[in-house]
Amino acid sequence: MATIIKASYASSSGPLSSIGMAVFAAQNCLAQADLPVEDIDLLINIGVFRDDNIIEPAMAPLIQKQLGMNLDPVRNGCLQRSTLSFDINDGECGFLTAVSVAEAFFKSGSAKYALVVAGDIHPSKTDHTDFPFQSVACAIVLAHIEDAGSGFSDFHFKTSANGSFGFSANVDLMANGLKSRQCMTFTIEDQYHDHLSGFTSEMMREVFQSGRINPANIDYVVTSQQAKDFGKAIARAASLNGRSQVVDLYDQYGDAHTSSLVLCYHHLVTGGLTKKNDRILFIAAGSGLSAACSLYIV
Amino acid sequence: MNKAQFESMGVYLPDRVVSTQELIDRMPSKPLFDLEFLTGVKDRRWRSDVQDSYTMAMSAALNCLKKSQYQAKDLDVIICASISHFKGGLNLWMKPDMSKILKKSLGLRQNAMSFSITNACAGMLTAVHILNNMIKTGAVKNGMIISGECITPISETAIKEIKEPVDLQFASLTVGDSGVALIMDRATDENEGIDFVDFLTIANFADLCLAMPSIENPGLAMYAQAVEIHQEVILRLPKIIEFMMHKHHFTGRDYDYVIPHQTSTRAIQTALELCSRHLEVLPEILISIDKFGNTASTSHFIVLHDHLASKSLKKNSKVFFMALASGIVIGFVSATIGKLEACYGYDH
Numbered sequence: 001m002a003t004i005i006k007a008s009y010a011s012s013s014g015p016l017s018s019i020g021m022a023v024f025a026a027q028n029c030l031a032q033a034d035l036p037v038e039d040i041d042l043l044i045n046i047g048v049f050r051d052d053n054i055i056e057p058a059m060a061p062l063i064q065k066q067l068g069m070n071l072d073p074v075r076n077g078c079l080q081r082s083t084l085s086f087d088i089n090d091g092e093c094g095f096l097t098a099v100s101v102a103e104a105f106f107k108s109g110s111a112k113y114a115l116v117v118a119g120d121i122h123p124s125k126t127d128h129t130d131f132p133f134q135s136v137a138c139a140i141v142l143a144h145i146e147d148a149g150s151g152f153s154d155f156h157f158k159t160s161a162n163g164s165f166g167f168s169a170n171v172d173l174m175a176n177g178l179k180s181r182q183c184m185t186f187t188i189e190d191q192y193h194d195h196l197s198g199f200t201s202e203m204m205r206e207v208f209q210s211g212r213i214n215p216a217n218i219d220y221v222v223t224s225q226q227a228k229d230f231g232k233a234i235a236r237a238a239s240l241n242g243r244s245q246v247v248d249l250y251d252q253y254g255d256a257h258t259s260s261l262v263l264c265y266h267h268l269v270t271g272g273l274t275k276k277n278d279r280i281l282f283i284a285a286g287s288g289l290s291a292a293c294s295l296y297i298v
Numbered sequence: 299m300n301k302a303q304f305e306s307m308g309v310y311l312p313d314r315v316v317s318t319q320e321l322i323d324r325m326p327s328k329p330l331f332d333l334e335f336l337t338g339v340k341d342r343r344w345r346s347d348v349q350d351s352y353t354m355a356m357s358a359a360l361n362c363l364k365k366s367q368y369q370a371k372d373l374d375v376i377i378c379a380s381i382s383h384f385k386g387g388l389n390l391w392m393k394p395d396m397s398k399i400l401k402k403s404l405g406l407r408q409n410a411m412s413f414s415i416t417n418a419c420a421g422m423l424t425a426v427h428i429l430n431n432m433i434k435t436g437a438v439k440n441g442m443i444i445s446g447e448c449i450t451p452i453s454e455t456a457i458k459e460i461k462e463p464v465d466l467q468f469a470s471l472t473v474g475d476s477g478v479a480l481i482m483d484r485a486t487d488e489n490e491g492i493d494f495v496d497f498l499t500i501a502n503f504a505d506l507c508l509a510m511p512s513i514e515n516p517g518l519a520m521y522a523q524a525v526e527i528h529q530e531v532i533l534r535l536p537k538i539i540e541f542m543m544h545k546h547h548f549t550g551r552d553y554d555y556v557i558p559h560q561t562s563t564r565a566i567q568t569a570l571e572l573c574s575r576h577l578e579v580l581p582e583i584l585i586s587i588d589k590f591g592n593t594a595s596t597s598h599f600i601v602l603h604d605h606l607a608s609k610s611l612k613k614n615s616k617v618f619f620m621a622l623a624s625g626i627v628i629g630f631v632s633a634t635i636g637k638l639e640a641c642y643g644y645d646h
Contacts, residue, residue: 043499048392055390056381056509056520057418057624064501071502074534079541082498085625086424089395090413097413104431108299110495157411159398169393170385173451173511173518180511184392288394290412 002151003103003142007033010138010263012253014119016126018050019059021119021137023066029139037069041111042102043085046094046258047118051125052181053171060085063117092224092286093157095261096294099142100155106144114142118258124182132186134254138262150297154212158203160289166192167287193227200285201237204293208238213295218244219278222264224285225250234283244281274298300484302433303491304633305440306641308362309603310354310477311590316344321457321471330463333471338563342474342591344450352385352399354477355446359404362479365641368440370404375411375441377429379421381509381594382448383414388517400444411438419559420623421445421595422478426631427495429482440483447594449473455512455519466521472562474591478599490636494546497621497629503530507624531622532569540576542630550577554615559622560587560597581618606642613644
């Protein structure tokens with residue numbers, strides 16, 4: 001049994017709203033999947049930065065509402081069809097965390113289809129110059145199939161041991177006062193990208209040395225996009241020297257934060273670059289320092 | 299497939315007790331109704347100036363690890379499930395997520411998973427759903443769910459901002475601060491552990507309760523249409539219970555206790571009495587809202603802690619946890635909690 005990607009969508013267009021972007025991407029993705037909205041059992045929002053710094057409810061139910069997804073199973077007389085929605089905050093690693101969570105729901109019989117969405121935006125809902133990411137809406141439909149020869153496998157997660165986070169974002173409600181809905185402070189430590197690249201390539205070397213993923217068989221590498229050639233630096237340092245091609249969309253999209261991995265995957269698929277049995281290595285890296293990876297066989 | 303269980307639990311409650319009357323006394327514009335009588339909330343715990351979501355979560359985690367057979371380095375995953383994620387005062391941490399900070403402070407292995415989830419007051423029980431599935435399917439062997447709820451800042455805001463006899467911020471006066479950490483692992487006894495978990499989100503009412511920074515005063519505010527939420531829930535809960543009973547093959551007779559989310563004593567009793575016809579027998583309802591108020595995502599486990607600590611529960615209790623949260627999230631966890639009783643010194 002394996003977790004596969006049934007459809008994906010990513011775009012830098014869309015409304016200036018974290019909820020609106022997620023809804024926009026989800027609608028396009030569901031159309032690609034040719035799946036009725038009611039079939040989604042699990043809706044996971046992995047976006048971190050949200051409209052007005054709302055902390056309750058989770059973004060996911062607000063997204064679910066705008067999608068018209070199983071809004072009221074009791075009133076509709078159809079409790080067999082319902083959706084559970086919640087947010088996962090794991091920064092850039094959120095997509096791979098969501099896939100591993102969805103897989104546990106699939107394998108235990110708690111869900112058949114999962115929709116993962118993200119749409120990070122500055123809380124002011126503007127193209128704020130302080131926002132160090134590019135707003136990219138993304139959505140992906142995950143499903144479960146019996147064919148064990150495809151799908152995601154070999155998840156690895158790692159966080160650095162020391163007290164440094166590399167990158168942090170917070171909003172002090174007292175210091176920012178009445179403007180706190182529109183504020184976010186971003187702190188980037190010196191040489192963050194170099195440290196993160198080194199940390200992530202070290203994790204990849206450990207994974208390769210463990211023998212669970214063979215670096216020689218990778219066709220494509222999709223990574224977080226902190227900087228131009230960020231993924232290539234990780235691949236090089238991890239001695240991923242085979243035939244694999246590293247997807248780098250930094251020039252076109254910048255750092256799409258939580259949407260980066262889906263954006264890169266979507267680029268491969270829409271470009272007609274992948275074929276059955278291709279092996280795609282997903283590598284996420286972000287503040288914490290944290291990194292994650294998983295192998296996906298098309 | 300494996301079966302998961304609650305292995306140990308640690309709780310942190312601030313020492314300071316603040317009564318509902320004290321809050322009312324501080325309000326420039328006092329309510330026309332008796333808030334304590336209406337909600338059943340007499341007291342709640344209140345953080346000190348140096349406490350926040352992080353410190354309360356840490357204290358709960360250390361208490362939990364003292365009772366557990368596991369050390370931090372043995373844990374495969376840590377899931378932070380609080381609504382509030384304040385660290386260093388009213389400083390809302392967005393990145394890295396709180397689980398990373400807690401993971402490092404507690405000394406988990408570098409290769410342990412760590413992530414935060416938010417699902418309003420259903421956060422901890424949603425995390426139970428997630429971790430239950432991860433343990434059942436062998437993705438992890440064990441893990442810690444943690445929540446430090448620093449939510450009395452919404453009470454501070456409500457005291458300043460409530461001006462009308464009917465105000466969206468009245469529910470903000472019922473909350474209390476706390477921290478809970480819960481370790482789950484594989485059950486070795488088939489009579490122990492989690493039988494089923496089932497959740498749904500009735501998103502038609504997703505915007506009936508919103509919490510965000512206030513635009514009238516510095517701080518956090520919650521705007522809740524509490525009466526509307528209650529009405530929509532009680533209209534639907536009996537049907538949902540009936541559906542779950544058929545799906546998971548249970549009646550009220552199967553349980554020793556039911557632990558609902560702690561909103562108000564009257565709301566809880568009304569809702570459960572409407573369900574009692576379907577349940578056949580209504581199990582004893584555990585409530586500690588009088589002492590601790592609504593502690594958000596930790597509420598079910600604060601109630602459980604209160605009753606475990608007083609040694610008032612039957613041995614090997616079977617408990618029906620009922621989540622009710624903004625979203626609107628409705629969820630159920632069915633579990634036998636003998637291990638938790640043992641870690642509270644019950645003699646089995």
